[in-house]
Amino acid sequence: MSDLLRRILFLPEAASSLAPRVDRLHFFIIITTFIVGAGIGLTGLTFLVRYRRGRVDGPAPAMSAPRWMEAAFAGVPLSFFLLWGALGFEDYVWARTPPREAMDVYVTGKQWMWKFAYPDGPGMVGVLHVPTGTPVRLLLTSRDVIHSFYVPAFRVKMDALPGRYTEVWFEAVRPGRYRVLCAEYCGLDHSRMRAEVVVLEPEAFETWRARQLSEPTWVTSEGAAEEEVLGPLAREGRVVAARQGCLQCHTLDGTPHIGPTWLGLYGREEPLASGGSVRADVAYLTESMMDPLAKVVAGYAPVMPSYHGRLSAADVGALIEFIKSLHPERPEPPPVQEPDYGPLPR
Amino acid sequence: MAPSHDEGAPLGPSYLDAERGLWSWLTTHDHKRIGVMFLAVLLLMFLLGGVFALALRVELLTPGETVMGRLAYNRAFTVHGVVMVWLFLIPSIPASFGNFLLPLMLGARDVAFPRLNLASFYLYVLGAVMTLWGIFQGGVDTGWTFYTPYSTATGRDLLPVLVGVFVVGFSTILTGINFITTVHTMRAPGITWMKVPLFVWALYGTSIIQVLATPVLGMVLVLVALERVAGAGLFDPARGGDPLLYQHLFWFYSHPAVYIMVLPGMGVISETVCAFSRKRPFSYRVIVWSTVGIAFVGFLTWGHHMFVSGQSTFGAGAFSLLSMLVAIFTAMKIFTWLGTLYRGSLWVSTPFAYVLGFIFLLFFGGMSGVAVAVTSADLHWHDTYFVVAHFHFIMVGASLMAFLAALHYWFPKMWGRRYPEGMGIGTAVLIIFGFIATFLPQFLLGNQGMPRRYADYPESFQPLHVASTAGASLLGFGFVIVAIYLGWSLRYGSVAGRNPWGSEGYEWLSDSPPPEFNFHAPPIFPRPPHEYGPPRADGEVDHAA
Ligand code: HEM
Ligand SMILES: [Cu+2]
Numbered sequence: 001m002s003d004l005l006r007r008i009l010f011l012p013e014a015a016s017s018l019a020p021r022v023d024r025l026h027f028f029i030i031i032t033t034f035i036v037g038a039g040i041g042l043t044g045l046t047f048l049v050r051y052r053r054g055r056v057d058g059p060a061p062a063m064s065a066p067r068w069m070e071a072a073f074a075g076v077p078l079s080f081f082l083l084w085g086a087l088g089f090e091d092y093v094w095a096r097t098p099p100r101e102a103m104d105v106y107v108t109g110k111q112w113m114w115k116f117a118y119p120d121g122p123g124m125v126g127v128l129h130v131p132t133g134t135p136v137r138l139l140l141t142s143r144d145v146i147h148s149f150y151v152p153a154f155r156v157k158m159d160a161l162p163g164r165y166t167e168v169w170f171e172a173v174r175p176g177r178y179r180v181l182c183a184e185y186c187g188l189d190h191s192r193m194r195a196e197v198v199v200l201e202p203e204a205f206e207t208w209r210a211r212q213l214s215e216p217t218w219v220t221s222e223g224a225a226e227e228e229v230l231g232p233l234a235r236e237g238r239v240v241a242a243r244q245g246c247l248q249c250h251t252l253d254g255t256p257h258i259g260p261t262w263l264g265l266y267g268r269e270e271p272l273a274s275g276g277s278v279r280a281d282v283a284y285l286t287e288s289m290m291d292p293l294a295k296v297v298a299g300y301a302p303v304m305p306s307y308h309g310r311l312s313a314a315d316v317g318a319l320i321e322f323i324k325s326l327h328p329e330r331p332e333p334p335p336v337q338e339p340d341y342g343p344l345p346r
Numbered sequence: 347m348a349p350s351h352d353e354g355a356p357l358g359p360s361y362l363d364a365e366r367g368l369w370s371w372l373t374t375h376d377h378k379r380i381g382v383m384f385l386a387v388l389l390l391m392f393l394l395g396g397v398f399a400l401a402l403r404v405e406l407l408t409p410g411e412t413v414m415g416r417l418a419y420n421r422a423f424t425v426h427g428v429v430m431v432w433l434f435l436i437p438s439i440p441a442s443f444g445n446f447l448l449p450l451m452l453g454a455r456d457v458a459f460p461r462l463n464l465a466s467f468y469l470y471v472l473g474a475v476m477t478l479w480g481i482f483q484g485g486v487d488t489g490w491t492f493y494t495p496y497s498t499a500t501g502r503d504l505l506p507v508l509v510g511v512f513v514v515g516f517s518t519i520l521t522g523i524n525f526i527t528t529v530h531t532m533r534a535p536g537i538t539w540m541k542v543p544l545f546v547w548a549l550y551g552t553s554i555i556q557v558l559a560t561p562v563l564g565m566v567l568v569l570v571a572l573e574r575v576a577g578a579g580l581f582d583p584a585r586g587g588d589p590l591l592y593q594h595l596f597w598f599y600s601h602p603a604v605y606i607m608v609l610p611g612m613g614v615i616s617e618t619v620c621a622f623s624r625k626r627p628f629s630y631r632v633i634v635w636s637t638v639g640i641a642f643v644g645f646l647t648w649g650h651h652m653f654v655s656g657q658s659t660f661g662a663g664a665f666s667l668l669s670m671l672v673a674i675f676t677a678m679k680i681f682t683w684l685g686t687l688y689r690g691s692l693w694v695s696t697p698f699a700y701v702l703g704f705i706f707l708l709f710f711g712g713m714s715g716v717a718v719a720v721t722s723a724d725l726h727w728h729d730t731y732f733v734v735a736h737f738h739f740i741m742v743g744a745s746l747m748a749f750l751a752a753l754h755y756w757f758p759k760m761w762g763r764r765y766p767e768g769m770g771i772g773t774a775v776l777i778i779f780g781f782i783a784t785f786l787p788q789f790l791l792g793n794q795g796m797p798r799r800y801a802d803y804p805e806s807f808q809p810l811h812v813a814s815t816a817g818a819s820l821l822g823f824g825f826v827i828v829a830i831y832l833g834w835s836l837r838y839g840s841v842a843g844r845n846p847w848g849s850e851g852y853e854w855l856s857d858s859p860p861p862e863f864n865f866h867a868p869p870i871f872p873r874p875p876h877e878y879g880p881p882r883a884d885g886e887v888d889h890a891a
Contacts, residue, residue, distance in 0.1 A: 010790040065629040077677040081670035088720035152795025163583020166656035191800035
């Protein structure tokens with residue numbers, strides 16, 4: 001019965017312990033809706049035929065709904081809606097409360113890929129291995145914009161936000177490969193941000209994991225990714241820096257030149273020539289561009305010209321963004337322990 | 347029942363002839379002319395949004411790249427969404443038909459602030475031009491919701507669009523203030539609150555939402571602009587901001603805004619249901635109070651857009667509960683309209699065909715709304731085509747059907763001419779059918795797991811996409827026919843007479859088209875609106891098309 005309904009309604013297979021719960025309520029709602037909808041349609045059609053103008057020519061009586069009927073108009077649908085709401089909320093609470101013994105996996109969304117990492121080591125891009133019959137808790141975060149982790153066959157969806165953790169859990173019931181999609185619009189390749197959950201029997205999963213741990217063939221792909229880690233605003237900032245001649249005095253690799261290097265500058269405590277120190281935050285950086293002589297860093301000659309009127313507000317924003325991106329080692333917004341990423345065992 | 351002048355030949359020139367020349371239109375303070383100018387611009391926007399809609403459907407015909415790349419697709423759905431939501435649906439019925447009819451229905455000579463009314467039109471045009479210019483020169487690809495942090499991180503220049511939508515919002519607020527003031531102060535003697543026509547009630551409810559909610563939108567747009575230009579950091583976690591803050595603020599406006607789109611449509615239906623069944627509403631009171639209820643509870647449900655965003659579990663439950671309350675008001679209206687048909691004298695005309703389509707589509711749109719407001723079910727449906735189908739059923743099915751009903755019902759009032767009725771009914775059937783063929787498959791696509799805003803998709807989703815695109819081409823074809831015969835009727839339609847539908851709505855007491863100041867003599871309103879007797883024998887009701 002459920003399988004037939006599932007097929008009629010184009011629902012994908014129900015491959016997690018949550019899926020049948022969601023589907024059951026879905027069937028309840030859809031069947032009620034269709035019964036009432038058919039009722040409304042038939043009533044409308046009947047009226048249309050019976051009371052067609054020209055067919056009945058008598059005076060239309062002026063009628064008003066009696067009070068009990070007005071109450072029924074509100075009461076009957078409301079009780080259905082509240083029932084659905086209550087049943088749904090029960091399942092929702094269940095779906096958002098991971099069991100204590102759940103296995104943890106860290107998930108990071110990034111334009112446009114999903115990265116998975118297990119606490120004890122192996123991690124990979126685009127493929128998540130899990131055993132059947134085990135609750136798996138996903139700790140989601142994002143490197144850039146909002147993404148949403150979605151496995152249709154599990155009826156599971158949860159947003160991955162930058163600077164935050166969200167969690168979601170599922171228990172796969174059947175071995176197989178299930179599609180992971182991104183459900184929150186995240187830019188150019190949103191529709192290609194796919195991954196896969198590979199569900200294995202517990203023994204097969206252990207075998208797989210043992211092999212992963214013993215053959216650390218992981219490679220770092222971070223160096224190559226540096227280029228795309230730079231957001232659009234930061235990239236714009238690099239262009240501005242070159243165009244405005246900032247780089248004639250400031251270096252990007254840590255060597256001091258005519259001016260202080262920009263590497264690691266953002267957030268650094270800078271000693272001032274006038275004594276004291278200042279934290280290189282947005283306010284200070286902006287001030288230094290507009291009025292460079294206000295606070296000169298100790299050890300440098302006061303030679304920088306003012307860029308007041310030469311940099312637009314957007315330029316300043318871009319420059320700051322660029323400077324911020326220049327960290328000796330990039331601090332990830334969320335402090336996940338990110339292991340290296342292994343090759344895709346496809 | 348007749349106004350205080352005799353029927354027969356009009357006593358003075360109509361608003362169309364009172365003055366001539368383009369300049370007299372552009373500087374007019376006449377609410378009817380302003381309504382007509384709004385209508386013209388809105389139709390243009392609808393055309394633009396529609397062309398992009400078809401382009402999107404064509405791209406989705408096959409997986410992979412069909413006619414445009416992913417970047418072009420992302421921009422195209424942004425144009426479609428921004429134009430349809432901000433530039434068409436939100437102002438549509440209030441600014442055009444509302445402007446034209448509200449004073450007529452209250453027996454007033456004009457709205458309370460005619461000059462402000464004209465200003466509101468120019469603000470709208472200015473905002474629309476800025477928005478469109480911004481979209482096209484910046485290649486904006488954020489969608490109509492401008493979610494941060496994508497909207498603050500994207501390299502495209504969003505600023506003109508933000509400012510443009512902001513300006514359009516001002517136009518909305520001014521129209522709202524104007525309507526509220528008019529309803530409060532300019533009702534003709536005899537029109538007490540419980541004798542206010544239902545369309546006016548709907549506009550009143552809408553105006554309240556507009557005035558209360560739109561400033562929030564303005565604020566959000568300013569904040570996004572600040573974030574982009576000055577790096578304010580409100581939504582950026584790296585600077586202590588919160589990306590979810592944007593969503594809360596945005597939906598605090600935009601959930602009520604969906605009722606800005608649909609309430610006026612419900613008002614149109616309340617009018618036409620009575621007129622074409624020659625019955626007084628089954629319960630005037632239910633329609634009025636459900637309108638007020640929607641306007642109020644609509645403010646308390648925004649969190650149902652965020653069930654999977656990481657908001658608290660308890661919060662989700664509360665928003666789900668409140669959403670159920672708002673759905674109930676729509677259900678009450680549907681039952682009341684059906685009750686009004688019961689033992690009426692139903693005239694199957696073009697507006698009436700749209701009314702029936704409206705009721706049916708609103709029902710399924712509303713029920714799918716309840717379905718996505720069920721927290722656990724939304725885990726699966728959120729941000730899929732199920733939601734796309736839901737809001738198109740409501741917004742296209744309800745707002746647009748009502749818009750078409752209004753366009754046909756008040757066509758004789760506005761132009762003094764009629765359109766070919768057979769043509770109208772046939773096209774209405776085609777449009778309703780095309781509509782269902784377009785969006786029904788999208789519910790199933792959502793079930794299957796197809797997320798929205800996808801330029802590309804896995805192969806298994808294709809059959810339903812093909813069905814949807816086929817439906818969309820029928821729908822598009824239907825609109826072309828409507829444009830052709832209505833355009834033709836503007837000049838060559840048969841002359842309508844004062845009240846071709848035999849309607850008892852107050853607006854029909856004036857000439858068709860109405861004279862410059864609406865009534866030649868101060869009208870007297872001895873009876874409640876929608877107080878229908880049997881069809882008249884004096885030939886006033888003309889069945890022949
Ligand atoms: C009657 C007029 C209605 C209109 C015009 C309307 C319109 C919309 C629109 C435009 C969206 C999509 C927003 C987006 O782009 O993300 C939406 C989503 C939604 N609507 Fe409605 N809606 C209506 C009624 C309802 C009702 C009665 C309910 C609930 C009882 C409801 C519940 C929802 C929910 C929960 C969502 C979010 C779904 C999701 O994103 O998962 N709507 N609606
Ligand atoms: Cu994404």
